[in-house]
Amino acid sequence: NDSACTVDSYGLSCFSPASVPQLTNSPTLIVMVGLPARGKTYISKKLSRYLNWIGVPTKVFNLGQYRREAVQSYKNFEFFRPDNEEAMQIRRACATNALEDVVIYFSKEHGQVAVFDATNTTRERRISIVSFSKEKGYKVFFVESICDDPNIIAQNITEVKVSSPDYVNCDKDEAQADFLKRIECYKQTYVPLDDEKDRHLSYIKIFNVGSRYLVNRVQDHIQSRIVYYLMNIHVTPRSIFLSRHGESELNLLGRIGGDSGLSPRGHKYATALGGFIKGQHIKDLKVWTSHMKRTIQTAEHLGIPYEQWKALNEIDAGVCEELTYEDIQENHPEEFALRDQDKYRYRYPKGESYEDLVHRLEPVIMELERQENVLVVCHQAVMRCLLAYLLDKTADELPYLKCPLHTVLKLTPVAYGCRVEHICLNIEAVNTHRERPGNVDITRNPEEALKTIPDHF
Amino acid sequence: MELPNMEYMMRRRCDSAASVPQFTNSPTLIVMVGLPARGKTYISKKLTRYLNWIGVPTKVFNLGQYRREVQSYKSFEFFRPDNEEAMQIRKACASNALKDVVIYFSKEHGQVAVFDATNTTRERRVSIVSFAKEKGYKVFFVESICDDPDIIAQNIADVKVSSPDYLNCDKEEALADFLKRIECYKQTYVPLDDEKDRRLSYIKIFNVGSRYLVNCVRDHIQSRIVYYLMNIHVTPRSIYLSRHGESNMNLLGRIGGDSGLSPRGHKYATALGTFIKSQHIKDLKVWTSHMKRTIQTAEHLGIPYEQWKALNEIDAGVCEEMTYEEIQDNHPEEFALRDQDKYRYRYPKGESYEDLVHRLEPVIMELERQENVLVVCHQAVMRCLLAYLLDKTSDELPYLKCPLHTALKLTPVAYGCKVEHVFLNIEAVNTHRERPGNVDVSRDPEEALKTIPDHF
Numbered sequence: 001n002d003s004a005c006t007v008d009s010y011g012l013s014c015f016s017p018a019s020v021p022q023l024t025n026s027p028t029l030i031v032m033v034g035l036p037a038r039g040k041t042y043i044s045k046k047l048s049r050y051l052n053w054i055g056v057p058t059k060v061f062n063l064g065q066y067r068r069e070a071v072q073s074y075k076n077f078e079f080f081r082p083d084n085e086e087a088m089q090i091r092r093a094c095a096t097n098a099l100e101d102v103v104i105y106f107s108k109e110h111g112q113v114a115v116f117d118a119t120n121t122t123r124e125r126r127i128s129i130v131s132f133s134k135e136k137g138y139k140v141f142f143v144e145s146i147c148d149d150p151n152i153i154a155q156n157i158t159e160v161k162v163s164s165p166d167y168v169n170c171d172k173d174e175a176q177a178d179f180l181k182r183i184e185c186y187k188q189t190y191v192p193l194d195d196e197k198d199r200h201l202s203y204i205k206i207f208n209v210g211s212r213y214l215v216n217r218v219q220d221h222i223q224s225r226i227v228y229y230l231m232n233i234h235v236t237p238r239s240i241f242l243s244r245h246g247e248s249e250l251n252l253l254g255r256i257g258g259d260s261g262l263s264p265r266g267h268k269y270a271t272a273l274g275g276f277i278k279g280q281h282i283k284d285l286k287v288w289t290s291h292m293k294r295t296i297q298t299a300e301h302l303g304i305p306y307e308q309w310k311a312l313n314e315i316d317a318g319v320c321e322e323l324t325y326e327d328i329q330e331n332h333p334e335e336f337a338l339r340d341q342d343k344y345r346y347r348y349p350k351g352e353s354y355e356d357l358v359h360r361l362e363p364v365i366m367e368l369e370r371q372e373n374v375l376v377v378c379h380q381a382v383m384r385c386l387l388a389y390l391l392d393k394t395a396d397e398l399p400y401l402k403c404p405l406h407t408v409l410k411l412t413p414v415a416y417g418c419r420v421e422h423i424c425l426n427i428e429a430v431n432t433h434r435e436r437p438g439n440v441d442i443t444r445n446p447e448e449a450l451k452t453i454p455d456h457f
Numbered sequence: 458m459e460l461p462n463m464e465y466m467m468r469r470r471c472d473s474a475a476s477v478p479q480f481t482n483s484p485t486l487i488v489m490v491g492l493p494a495r496g497k498t499y500i501s502k503k504l505t506r507y508l509n510w511i512g513v514p515t516k517v518f519n520l521g522q523y524r525r526e527v528q529s530y531k532s533f534e535f536f537r538p539d540n541e542e543a544m545q546i547r548k549a550c551a552s553n554a555l556k557d558v559v560i561y562f563s564k565e566h567g568q569v570a571v572f573d574a575t576n577t578t579r580e581r582r583v584s585i586v587s588f589a590k591e592k593g594y595k596v597f598f599v600e601s602i603c604d605d606p607d608i609i610a611q612n613i614a615d616v617k618v619s620s621p622d623y624l625n626c627d628k629e630e631a632l633a634d635f636l637k638r639i640e641c642y643k644q645t646y647v648p649l650d651d652e653k654d655r656r657l658s659y660i661k662i663f664n665v666g667s668r669y670l671v672n673c674v675r676d677h678i679q680s681r682i683v684y685y686l687m688n689i690h691v692t693p694r695s696i697y698l699s700r701h702g703e704s705n706m707n708l709l710g711r712i713g714g715d716s717g718l719s720p721r722g723h724k725y726a727t728a729l730g731t732f733i734k735s736q737h738i739k740d741l742k743v744w745t746s747h748m749k750r751t752i753q754t755a756e757h758l759g760i761p762y763e764q765w766k767a768l769n770e771i772d773a774g775v776c777e778e779m780t781y782e783e784i785q786d787n788h789p790e791e792f793a794l795r796d797q798d799k800y801r802y803r804y805p806k807g808e809s810y811e812d813l814v815h816r817l818e819p820v821i822m823e824l825e826r827q828e829n830v831l832v833v834c835h836q837a838v839m840r841c842l843l844a845y846l847l848d849k850t851s852d853e854l855p856y857l858k859c860p861l862h863t864a865l866k867l868t869p870v871a872y873g874c875k876v877e878h879v880f881l882n883i884e885a886v887n888t889h890r891e892r893p894g895n896v897d898v899s900r901d902p903e904e905a906l907k908t909i910p911d912h913f
Binding site for chain 1: 655667668669670671672673674677680683684687688766812815816823826
């Protein structure tokens, strides 16, 4: 089977273009361009989070961090004056170091995409990056953020600059004033990507936080996906509410999967959820459920129109559907152990893996990005995948994220990440969380396998 | 609490976002903009085909057709900006087209209308925007800008010279007249303006896609349209579709499952390899599903291939690995329901053709991006892909003929696709079941089994 793509230990293919397969043999260097406070770091981190979640190893190389390591303490904007020769040397050296680290990331750490988060505002700098990439065989894609709205810029500065390590010992007004002078230093030498001169480069220009985009020469699948993603994200304040369905009949019995209805306590939760949602006074809330009874019954209590998404259905446990963990240990002890060995990639026979789930949830994530206030009523494994995306958790952490029944998570994007509030609605429910047991060997005893299973009726 | 009438609810479901759920309550009017021979009709038809396939009822309203109904074409003089009489006719045609758009949206359940005309003056566009605002329609402009004379000459040769307007002209005459027609439009052409039109939603496509300008995308459907338009290209290429070689389950008349190839199936795979080599295809990509039978087929080709889970055969749920006789025996009602609405019917614990289309959407998107591709897949999957490529309706889709051991070569040409069926002369069972006469739940077993294909 060696003309096929890489096959893992389960004999399973690792590919599906819902993620990015090894179509692109060359690594891709994404180069951010723009004045300070134009959202470059915001975009870098968000894009990186998305690419890693869909399975493309991506890393951000932030030049500011290199500079802070080289120049231990930041004094003031004078460092960034274009005529400050000494500083210029240091800044060039930092850029070189960052690009050296990119080479290591690609050649030794299996990276596929590197995001070079720096201003890259001069033509000279960009030309040198393009030569560097050409020499190494990397594809280059520029992402330029252009913004002339003083309100947006002021907002950015308040949210992330004033609290930056550079301004640890300054008060807000001092920091603000210095930062604005810093921007002026860059403005003097800023040359945006040019329609004519740069027509052979691959890039997207984002104007005023997304009201407008200019896209030039998309070369391949990954660049196309990056463009699609960037065109769907927004910065309008909103909250995402995640909740599982209320406790189900099968939950009570400790059985996984299936399509059962809510237990009496589950119905109570659904009512409580409705009360909580009303109390939040959320503007234009969209409610999404899966196609399964338990999420639909939960949403029914909310009294708000909801949409059903097949993509939100719980992970398909294949031959293990509707079994208890004790049943699984008895009937499929080897499978049970294999799953504990690699819970993210393990695929139930005739079922799915968490990795498959991520692939099928990608359109949900894309739509979640487009929307504003949304409540997603879903399932344990599904919620883990969504949460991993929103909170930038790795594939190793994802299958063990705690998503208990009868608890709502309210996620609000803030600065470069997401603030999470856990709201337990005080209705009792069984625990459905199974930690990774100590012994994951296929030769283990039943007791060792069943050590961490939660209680049930 | 039990759900009210699950069956009814299944029909009303707004499905996964791989299609467009009823987010958009307002219909969308897509307005093409551009000089003649800039690919407006090509884009209109292709976009419409895509939107219909993903489940968004879409229709093209081509102004040229309205004009041809009212007036037989003599020469480019009709399009001179100072031709008052012609101007009146053209305005009336535009009016009629927009009236038909209203009917399409209000009485025919349309969701997207593509107004395929030059719309090259600001005045015309302003009047369309007012019209749409008054009716509560969203407007999205698609402007195609091209100044490459080779591309334009190619377009004219491909589709203009053979247009009904030039039925009685020879190629040279047609070309000369058409170029003069373009000049008429150029005199009054005002492209969408960065400043003045900054509140309009639009995409400008430059030189067949090397560059795009996207402004004010307002909703999900516009975002999908932009994504689609940015992924299509016009580089000549061919798409080859084939099922896996005959499988052991095929021989037994069983559906689904994950069996290997039969001896004849292996023969086909070898023959397919030979056929592909003889085609001397440049940079061919080969895709299979995750199932043994497609992988075994691709193995014989001696070319690297990629496995897509999305290409797996339709999941027949509780009917997996059954023969039709067994399905009739064990699930006679389901069997009848399926015959009643084969596109939407979902096997218990399985999928419907409609679900298949949703999961194949990323495959279609990647197929658009690629050039020469061979897709080795399955009967239901191939029907879905073929329906997209050949613009078949959801009623036709589940009955498209996709026999074993036959490769289809599809080559985009003009506004559609040329299809060549290549039967590789290796015998195989027939797996095609026509819709029987009686689809009633109360029918006899014989009536249900009337159209099943033979098997061992």
